Amino acid sequence: MPAILNGTVVLPDRILKDGMVQTSGSQIQSVSRRHRPGRGITEIDAQGGYIVPGFIDIHVHGGGGADFMDGTIEAVLTTCRTHLKHGTTTLFPTTTTGSMAHILEMITACRSSAKLLRSGRETGAAIAGIHLYGPWFAPDKAGCHDRNECRPPELEEIREYFRTKMIRIATCAAELPGAELFWKVARKHNCLITCGHSNASWTEMSRAFEYGMRHVDHFWCAMSSVPSLRQRFGTPMQASMAEFVLMNRDMSTEVIADGCHLAPELLEFAAHMLGPERLCLVTDCNRALDMPPGPSVFGRHDCGTPFNSDGRVGWAPSGSLASAVTGMDHMVRQMYQSTTVGLPAVIRMATLTPAERTSMQLTHGSLEAGKMADVLVLDEDLQVRHIILQGKLNQ
Ligand SMILES: [Zn+2]
Ligand SMILES: [Zn+2]
Numbered sequence: 001m002p003a004i005l006n007g008t009v010v011l012p013d014r015i016l017k018d019g020m021v022q023t024s025g026s027q028i029q030s031v032s033r034r035h036r037p038g039r040g041i042t043e044i045d046a047q048g049g050y051i052v053p054g055f056i057d058i059h060v061h062g063g064g065g066a067d068f069m070d071g072t073i074e075a076v077l078t079t080c081r082t083h084l085k086h087g088t089t090t091l092f093p094t095t096t097t098g099s100m101a102h103i104l105e106m107i108t109a110c111r112s113s114a115k116l117l118r119s120g121r122e123t124g125a126a127i128a129g130i131h132l133y134g135p136w137f138a139p140d141k142a143g144c145h146d147r148n149e150c151r152p153p154e155l156e157e158i159r160e161y162f163r164t165k166m167i168r169i170a171t172c173a174a175e176l177p178g179a180e181l182f183w184k185v186a187r188k189h190n191c192l193i194t195c196g197h198s199n200a201s202w203t204e205m206s207r208a209f210e211y212g213m214r215h216v217d218h219f220w221c222a223m224s225s226v227p228s229l230r231q232r233f234g235t236p237m238q239a240s241m242a243e244f245v246l247m248n249r250d251m252s253t254e255v256i257a258d259g260c261h262l263a264p265e266l267l268e269f270a271a272h273m274l275g276p277e278r279l280c281l282v283t284d285c286n287r288a289l290d291m292p293p294g295p296s297v298f299g300r301h302d303c304g305t306p307f308n309s310d311g312r313v314g315w316a317p318s319g320s321l322a323s324a325v326t327g328m329d330h331m332v333r334q335m336y337q338s339t340t341v342g343l344p345a346v347i348r349m350a351t352l353t354p355a356e357r358t359s360m361q362l363t364h365g366s367l368e369a370g371k372m373a374d375v376l377v378l379d380e381d382l383q384v385r386h387i388i389l390q391g392k393l394n395q
Contacts, residue, residue, distance in 0.1 A: 067286065
Protein backbone atom coordinates (compact mmCIF):
# COMPACT_ATOMS: atom_id res chain seq x y z
CA MET A 1 0.00 0.00 0.00
CA PRO A 2 2.43 2.70 -1.09
CA ALA A 3 1.87 6.44 -0.72
CA ILE A 4 3.77 8.64 -3.12
CA LEU A 5 4.67 12.01 -1.68
CA ASN A 6 7.00 14.97 -1.86
CA GLY A 7 6.21 15.69 -5.51
CA THR A 8 4.08 17.83 -7.79
CA VAL A 9 0.91 15.92 -8.66
CA VAL A 10 -0.14 16.48 -12.28
CA LEU A 11 -3.93 16.54 -12.68
CA PRO A 12 -5.65 16.82 -16.09
CA ASP A 13 -6.18 20.57 -15.79
CA ARG A 14 -3.74 21.76 -13.10
CA ILE A 15 -0.89 20.84 -10.84
CA LEU A 16 -1.01 20.18 -7.12
CA LYS A 17 2.22 21.24 -5.43
CA ASP A 18 3.53 19.09 -2.58
CA GLY A 19 0.78 16.58 -3.15
CA MET A 20 0.33 12.97 -2.16
CA VAL A 21 -1.19 9.98 -3.93
CA GLN A 22 -2.18 7.13 -1.65
CA THR A 23 -3.07 3.73 -3.00
CA SER A 24 -5.02 0.83 -1.59
CA GLY A 25 -4.61 -2.52 -3.31
CA SER A 26 -4.69 -1.89 -7.04
CA GLN A 27 -6.64 1.38 -6.71
CA ILE A 28 -5.93 4.98 -5.89
CA GLN A 29 -7.37 5.74 -2.47
CA SER A 30 -6.83 9.49 -2.33
CA VAL A 31 -5.11 12.41 -3.99
CA SER A 32 -4.51 15.30 -1.66
CA ARG A 33 -2.13 17.86 -0.29
CA ARG A 34 0.61 16.21 1.67
CA HIS A 35 -0.20 14.89 5.08
CA ARG A 36 1.27 12.09 7.10
CA PRO A 37 0.31 8.73 5.61
CA GLY A 38 -1.02 6.21 8.13
CA ARG A 39 1.14 3.64 9.92
CA GLY A 40 2.45 0.67 7.97
CA ILE A 41 2.28 2.51 4.67
CA THR A 42 5.33 2.44 2.43
CA GLU A 43 6.40 5.90 1.44
CA ILE A 44 7.73 6.54 -2.03
CA ASP A 45 9.65 9.81 -2.09
CA ALA A 46 9.16 11.68 -5.37
CA GLN A 47 12.10 13.92 -4.38
CA GLY A 48 10.51 17.06 -5.74
CA GLY A 49 9.68 15.49 -9.11
CA TYR A 50 6.29 14.92 -10.75
CA ILE A 51 3.62 12.38 -9.86
CA VAL A 52 1.65 11.54 -13.01
CA PRO A 53 -0.74 8.82 -14.22
CA GLY A 54 0.74 5.87 -16.14
CA PHE A 55 0.84 6.45 -19.89
CA ILE A 56 -1.70 4.90 -22.27
CA ASP A 57 -0.52 4.11 -25.80
CA ILE A 58 -3.20 3.50 -28.41
CA HIS A 59 -0.77 2.96 -31.30
CA VAL A 60 2.26 0.74 -30.71
CA HIS A 61 3.82 -2.12 -32.70
CA GLY A 62 6.77 -3.42 -30.74
CA GLY A 63 9.86 -2.89 -28.59
CA GLY A 64 12.83 -4.67 -27.05
CA GLY A 65 13.46 -6.54 -30.31
CA ALA A 66 9.92 -7.93 -30.59
CA ASP A 67 6.87 -6.95 -32.64
CA PHE A 68 3.33 -7.88 -31.63
CA MET A 69 2.96 -9.30 -35.14
CA ASP A 70 5.60 -11.93 -34.34
CA GLY A 71 2.54 -13.68 -32.97
CA THR A 72 4.09 -15.37 -29.92
CA ILE A 73 3.37 -14.82 -26.22
CA GLU A 74 7.07 -14.23 -25.70
CA ALA A 75 7.13 -11.40 -28.25
CA VAL A 76 4.01 -9.78 -26.78
CA LEU A 77 5.35 -9.94 -23.21
CA THR A 78 8.76 -8.60 -24.29
CA THR A 79 7.06 -5.60 -25.88
CA CYS A 80 4.82 -4.98 -22.85
CA ARG A 81 7.79 -5.21 -20.48
CA THR A 82 9.89 -2.85 -22.61
CA HIS A 83 7.19 -0.17 -22.82
CA LEU A 84 6.49 -0.37 -19.09
CA LYS A 85 10.07 0.79 -18.48
CA HIS A 86 9.19 3.90 -20.48
CA GLY A 87 6.15 4.65 -18.35
CA THR A 88 3.42 3.00 -20.43
CA THR A 89 1.10 1.09 -18.10
CA THR A 90 -1.66 0.37 -20.63
CA LEU A 91 -1.35 -0.25 -24.35
CA PHE A 92 -3.26 -1.43 -27.39
CA PRO A 93 -1.11 -3.85 -29.44
CA THR A 94 -1.35 -2.60 -33.00
CA THR A 95 -1.37 -4.85 -36.06
CA THR A 96 0.44 -4.15 -39.31
CA THR A 97 -0.62 -5.25 -42.76
CA GLY A 98 -0.28 -9.02 -43.03
CA SER A 99 -2.18 -12.15 -43.94
CA MET A 100 -5.36 -12.99 -42.07
CA ALA A 101 -3.61 -16.01 -40.50
CA HIS A 102 -0.79 -13.84 -39.17
CA ILE A 103 -3.14 -11.19 -37.80
CA LEU A 104 -5.23 -13.87 -36.05
CA GLU A 105 -2.05 -15.37 -34.59
CA MET A 106 -1.14 -11.97 -33.20
CA ILE A 107 -4.59 -11.51 -31.65
CA THR A 108 -4.43 -14.97 -30.03
CA ALA A 109 -0.97 -14.30 -28.58
CA CYS A 110 -2.17 -10.96 -27.19
CA ARG A 111 -5.23 -12.56 -25.62
CA SER A 112 -3.11 -15.18 -23.79
CA SER A 113 -0.55 -12.54 -22.77
CA ALA A 114 -3.26 -10.21 -21.49
CA LYS A 115 -4.45 -13.00 -19.17
CA LEU A 116 -0.92 -13.63 -17.85
CA LEU A 117 -0.43 -9.92 -17.22
CA ARG A 118 -3.81 -9.58 -15.52
CA SER A 119 -3.14 -12.54 -13.23
CA GLY A 120 0.17 -10.99 -12.12
CA ARG A 121 2.16 -14.03 -13.30
CA GLU A 122 3.92 -11.76 -15.78
CA THR A 123 4.74 -8.07 -15.47
CA GLY A 124 4.41 -5.48 -18.20
CA ALA A 125 2.10 -2.81 -19.53
CA ALA A 126 -1.50 -4.09 -19.42
CA ILE A 127 -3.19 -4.97 -22.70
CA ALA A 128 -6.54 -3.18 -22.94
CA GLY A 129 -7.47 -4.54 -26.36
CA ILE A 130 -6.15 -4.75 -29.90
CA HIS A 131 -5.78 -1.87 -32.31
CA LEU A 132 -6.70 -3.52 -35.61
CA TYR A 133 -4.61 -1.32 -37.86
CA GLY A 134 -3.59 -3.09 -41.05
CA PRO A 135 -4.59 -4.42 -43.58
CA TRP A 136 -7.30 -2.00 -44.73
CA PHE A 137 -5.02 0.75 -45.99
CA ALA A 138 -5.00 2.62 -49.28
CA PRO A 139 -2.04 1.12 -51.23
CA ASP A 140 -0.87 4.62 -52.24
CA LYS A 141 -0.55 5.50 -48.54
CA ALA A 142 0.95 2.21 -47.28
CA GLY A 143 4.02 3.94 -45.81
CA CYS A 144 6.38 1.38 -44.30
CA HIS A 145 3.71 -1.36 -44.32
CA ASP A 146 3.84 -4.13 -46.94
CA ARG A 147 1.93 -2.66 -49.86
CA ASN A 148 1.04 -6.08 -51.23
CA GLU A 149 -0.86 -6.89 -48.04
CA CYS A 150 -3.10 -3.79 -48.26
CA ARG A 151 -6.61 -4.80 -49.26
CA PRO A 152 -10.21 -3.60 -49.06
CA PRO A 153 -12.30 -4.98 -46.17
CA GLU A 154 -14.46 -8.05 -46.84
CA LEU A 155 -17.15 -9.24 -44.50
CA GLU A 156 -15.66 -12.70 -43.91
CA GLU A 157 -12.30 -11.29 -42.80
CA ILE A 158 -13.85 -8.47 -40.75
CA ARG A 159 -15.96 -10.99 -38.85
CA GLU A 160 -12.98 -13.27 -38.14
CA TYR A 161 -11.16 -10.47 -36.30
CA PHE A 162 -14.12 -9.03 -34.42
CA ARG A 163 -15.27 -12.50 -33.37
CA THR A 164 -12.24 -12.60 -31.04
CA LYS A 165 -13.85 -9.77 -29.00
CA MET A 166 -10.35 -8.31 -28.56
CA ILE A 167 -10.66 -5.37 -30.98
CA ARG A 168 -11.10 -2.00 -29.21
CA ILE A 169 -9.66 0.34 -31.86
CA ALA A 170 -10.08 -0.27 -35.57
CA THR A 171 -8.63 1.55 -38.57
CA CYS A 172 -9.76 1.55 -42.19
CA ALA A 173 -8.98 3.98 -45.03
CA ALA A 174 -12.32 5.70 -45.62
CA GLU A 175 -12.15 5.59 -49.42
CA LEU A 176 -11.84 1.78 -49.73
CA PRO A 177 -14.69 -0.16 -51.31
CA GLY A 178 -16.41 -2.13 -48.55
CA ALA A 179 -15.50 0.38 -45.85
CA GLU A 180 -19.14 0.64 -44.75
CA LEU A 181 -19.19 -3.11 -43.98
CA PHE A 182 -16.22 -2.51 -41.68
CA TRP A 183 -17.79 0.54 -40.02
CA LYS A 184 -21.03 -1.30 -39.28
CA VAL A 185 -19.27 -4.19 -37.54
CA ALA A 186 -16.74 -1.97 -35.70
CA ARG A 187 -19.54 0.22 -34.43
CA LYS A 188 -21.49 -2.75 -33.13
CA HIS A 189 -18.38 -3.72 -31.11
CA ASN A 190 -18.07 -0.21 -29.61
CA CYS A 191 -14.63 0.38 -31.11
CA LEU A 192 -12.88 3.67 -31.53
CA ILE A 193 -13.18 3.83 -35.32
CA THR A 194 -10.29 5.53 -37.01
CA CYS A 195 -9.12 6.40 -40.51
CA GLY A 196 -5.45 6.11 -41.42
CA HIS A 197 -3.03 5.34 -44.24
CA SER A 198 -5.63 6.98 -46.39
CA ASN A 199 -5.99 9.47 -49.21
CA ALA A 200 -9.61 10.25 -48.33
CA SER A 201 -11.40 13.44 -49.30
CA TRP A 202 -13.68 15.55 -47.13
CA THR A 203 -16.69 13.88 -48.74
CA GLU A 204 -15.36 10.40 -47.95
CA MET A 205 -14.53 11.47 -44.39
CA SER A 206 -18.07 12.84 -43.94
CA ARG A 207 -19.49 9.51 -44.96
CA ALA A 208 -17.18 7.68 -42.57
CA PHE A 209 -18.18 10.09 -39.80
CA GLU A 210 -21.84 9.21 -40.33
CA TYR A 211 -20.89 5.58 -39.71
CA GLY A 212 -19.07 6.42 -36.47
CA MET A 213 -15.44 7.20 -37.46
CA ARG A 214 -14.06 9.63 -34.86
CA HIS A 215 -10.24 9.49 -35.00
CA VAL A 216 -7.38 9.79 -37.49
CA ASP A 217 -4.06 7.96 -37.07
CA HIS A 218 -0.72 9.82 -36.82
CA PHE A 219 -1.69 13.30 -38.03
CA TRP A 220 0.24 14.45 -41.15
CA CYS A 221 1.75 10.99 -41.69
CA ALA A 222 0.38 8.72 -44.45
CA MET A 223 -2.79 10.78 -44.78
CA SER A 224 -4.40 12.95 -47.43
CA SER A 225 -3.65 16.62 -47.99
CA VAL A 226 -5.12 19.20 -50.37
CA PRO A 227 -2.26 18.59 -52.87
CA SER A 228 -2.58 14.77 -52.65
CA LEU A 229 -6.32 15.08 -53.42
CA ARG A 230 -5.63 17.41 -56.30
CA GLN A 231 -3.64 14.56 -57.80
CA ARG A 232 -6.60 12.24 -57.27
CA PHE A 233 -9.43 14.50 -58.39
CA GLY A 234 -7.96 17.56 -60.17
CA THR A 235 -9.68 20.88 -59.54
CA PRO A 236 -11.49 22.41 -57.76
CA MET A 237 -9.09 21.45 -54.98
CA GLN A 238 -10.72 19.51 -52.16
CA ALA A 239 -10.42 19.56 -48.40
CA SER A 240 -8.56 16.61 -46.92
CA MET A 241 -8.43 14.56 -43.74
CA ALA A 242 -6.44 17.36 -42.09
CA GLU A 243 -9.14 20.00 -42.60
CA PHE A 244 -11.83 17.52 -41.62
CA VAL A 245 -10.18 16.79 -38.28
CA LEU A 246 -9.31 20.42 -37.52
CA MET A 247 -12.83 21.63 -38.30
CA ASN A 248 -14.86 18.87 -36.62
CA ARG A 249 -14.89 19.05 -32.82
CA ASP A 250 -15.96 15.42 -32.43
CA MET A 251 -12.82 14.19 -34.15
CA SER A 252 -9.58 13.34 -32.36
CA THR A 253 -6.17 12.44 -33.65
CA GLU A 254 -2.64 11.62 -32.50
CA VAL A 255 0.92 12.77 -33.13
CA ILE A 256 4.23 10.93 -33.13
CA ALA A 257 6.16 13.46 -31.03
CA ASP A 258 9.60 11.86 -31.33
CA GLY A 259 11.16 15.00 -32.79
CA CYS A 260 11.94 13.12 -36.03
CA HIS A 261 8.51 12.76 -37.65
CA LEU A 262 7.21 16.30 -37.01
CA ALA A 263 9.04 19.58 -36.47
CA PRO A 264 8.36 21.48 -33.21
CA GLU A 265 6.07 24.01 -34.93
CA LEU A 266 3.76 21.22 -36.11
CA LEU A 267 3.55 19.84 -32.57
CA GLU A 268 2.77 23.34 -31.30
CA PHE A 269 0.20 23.81 -34.06
CA ALA A 270 -1.51 20.50 -33.24
CA ALA A 271 -1.49 21.17 -29.50
CA HIS A 272 -3.14 24.56 -29.95
CA MET A 273 -5.48 23.91 -32.88
CA LEU A 274 -6.81 20.63 -31.49
CA GLY A 275 -6.26 21.11 -27.78
CA PRO A 276 -5.31 18.39 -25.28
CA GLU A 277 -8.81 16.90 -25.31
CA ARG A 278 -8.62 15.97 -29.00
CA LEU A 279 -4.95 15.11 -29.35
CA CYS A 280 -3.26 11.91 -28.16
CA LEU A 281 0.43 11.19 -27.95
CA VAL A 282 1.30 7.79 -29.41
CA THR A 283 4.63 6.08 -29.81
CA ASP A 284 3.88 4.20 -33.07
CA CYS A 285 6.98 2.40 -31.87
CA ASN A 286 8.48 -0.63 -33.59
CA ARG A 287 10.74 -3.43 -32.33
CA ALA A 288 13.88 -1.26 -32.36
CA LEU A 289 13.05 0.42 -29.02
CA ASP A 290 15.93 -0.18 -26.56
CA MET A 291 17.88 -2.08 -29.22
CA PRO A 292 21.24 -1.04 -30.66
CA PRO A 293 21.02 0.96 -33.91
CA GLY A 294 21.14 -1.12 -37.10
CA PRO A 295 19.00 -3.13 -39.51
CA SER A 296 15.61 -4.28 -38.25
CA VAL A 297 12.20 -5.45 -39.48
CA PHE A 298 8.89 -3.60 -39.25
CA GLY A 299 6.02 -6.04 -38.64
CA ARG A 300 6.37 -9.81 -38.36
CA HIS A 301 10.00 -10.97 -38.10
CA ASP A 302 9.85 -13.43 -41.01
CA CYS A 303 7.87 -11.41 -43.53
CA GLY A 304 7.80 -7.76 -42.41
CA THR A 305 9.51 -4.90 -44.20
CA PRO A 306 13.20 -4.14 -43.58
CA PHE A 307 14.28 -0.79 -42.16
CA ASN A 308 17.23 0.75 -40.41
CA SER A 309 17.17 2.28 -36.92
CA ASP A 310 19.62 5.07 -36.20
CA GLY A 311 18.62 5.00 -32.53
CA ARG A 312 16.36 8.03 -32.93
CA VAL A 313 13.90 6.85 -35.62
CA GLY A 314 13.38 4.14 -38.24
CA TRP A 315 14.31 4.64 -41.90
CA ALA A 316 12.89 2.64 -44.83
CA PRO A 317 15.31 1.76 -47.66
CA SER A 318 13.48 4.35 -49.80
CA GLY A 319 14.64 7.10 -47.43
CA SER A 320 11.21 7.70 -45.88
CA LEU A 321 10.45 7.24 -42.19
CA ALA A 322 9.58 3.76 -40.93
CA SER A 323 7.82 4.53 -37.60
CA ALA A 324 9.34 5.44 -34.26
CA VAL A 325 11.89 3.73 -32.02
CA THR A 326 11.33 5.66 -28.77
CA GLY A 327 9.02 5.18 -25.80
CA MET A 328 6.21 7.35 -24.45
CA ASP A 329 8.47 9.05 -21.89
CA HIS A 330 10.50 10.45 -24.79
CA MET A 331 7.33 11.61 -26.60
CA VAL A 332 6.16 13.42 -23.45
CA ARG A 333 9.51 15.19 -23.00
CA GLN A 334 9.66 16.18 -26.67
CA MET A 335 6.08 17.47 -26.68
CA TYR A 336 6.71 19.46 -23.51
CA GLN A 337 9.87 21.03 -24.94
CA SER A 338 8.29 21.75 -28.34
CA THR A 339 5.06 23.38 -27.16
CA THR A 340 3.76 26.11 -24.87
CA VAL A 341 0.66 24.26 -23.61
CA GLY A 342 2.21 23.24 -20.25
CA LEU A 343 2.70 19.96 -18.44
CA PRO A 344 -0.91 19.10 -17.44
CA ALA A 345 -1.97 19.39 -21.10
CA VAL A 346 0.95 17.30 -22.36
CA ILE A 347 0.42 14.59 -19.72
CA ARG A 348 -3.30 14.58 -20.55
CA MET A 349 -2.46 13.76 -24.17
CA ALA A 350 -0.62 10.63 -23.00
CA THR A 351 -3.16 9.57 -20.37
CA LEU A 352 -6.74 10.83 -20.01
CA THR A 353 -7.35 11.70 -23.66
CA PRO A 354 -6.44 8.23 -24.99
CA ALA A 355 -8.47 6.77 -22.07
CA GLU A 356 -11.52 8.85 -23.05
CA ARG A 357 -11.27 7.98 -26.74
CA THR A 358 -11.20 4.27 -25.88
CA SER A 359 -13.95 4.55 -23.21
CA MET A 360 -11.75 3.59 -20.26
CA GLN A 361 -11.69 6.99 -18.56
CA LEU A 362 -13.78 5.82 -15.60
CA THR A 363 -10.99 3.52 -14.45
CA HIS A 364 -7.82 4.89 -16.07
CA GLY A 365 -6.08 8.00 -17.31
CA SER A 366 -5.91 10.34 -14.31
CA LEU A 367 -4.98 10.43 -10.64
CA GLU A 368 -8.35 10.18 -9.00
CA ALA A 369 -9.68 8.16 -6.06
CA GLY A 370 -11.15 4.86 -7.26
CA LYS A 371 -9.13 4.65 -10.46
CA MET A 372 -6.45 2.06 -11.17
CA ALA A 373 -3.25 2.86 -9.26
CA ASP A 374 -1.03 3.19 -12.33
CA VAL A 375 1.26 5.99 -11.23
CA LEU A 376 4.65 7.27 -12.37
CA VAL A 377 7.21 9.38 -10.60
CA LEU A 378 9.15 11.53 -13.06
CA ASP A 379 12.17 13.61 -12.12
CA GLU A 380 12.49 17.31 -12.92
CA ASP A 381 13.63 16.45 -16.45
CA LEU A 382 10.62 14.15 -16.91
CA GLN A 383 12.75 11.00 -16.82
CA VAL A 384 10.92 8.00 -15.35
CA ARG A 385 12.13 7.34 -11.82
CA HIS A 386 9.46 5.03 -10.36
CA ILE A 387 6.62 3.01 -11.85
CA ILE A 388 3.67 1.88 -9.76
CA LEU A 389 1.67 -0.62 -11.76
CA GLN A 390 -1.75 -1.56 -10.38
CA GLY A 391 -0.65 -0.47 -6.92
CA LYS A 392 2.67 -2.35 -6.93
CA LEU A 393 6.01 -0.58 -7.03
CA ASN A 394 7.71 -1.95 -10.10
CA GLN A 395 10.78 0.22 -10.39
ZN1 LIG B 1 0.93 4.10 -39.68
ZN1 LIG C 1 1.83 2.44 -36.88
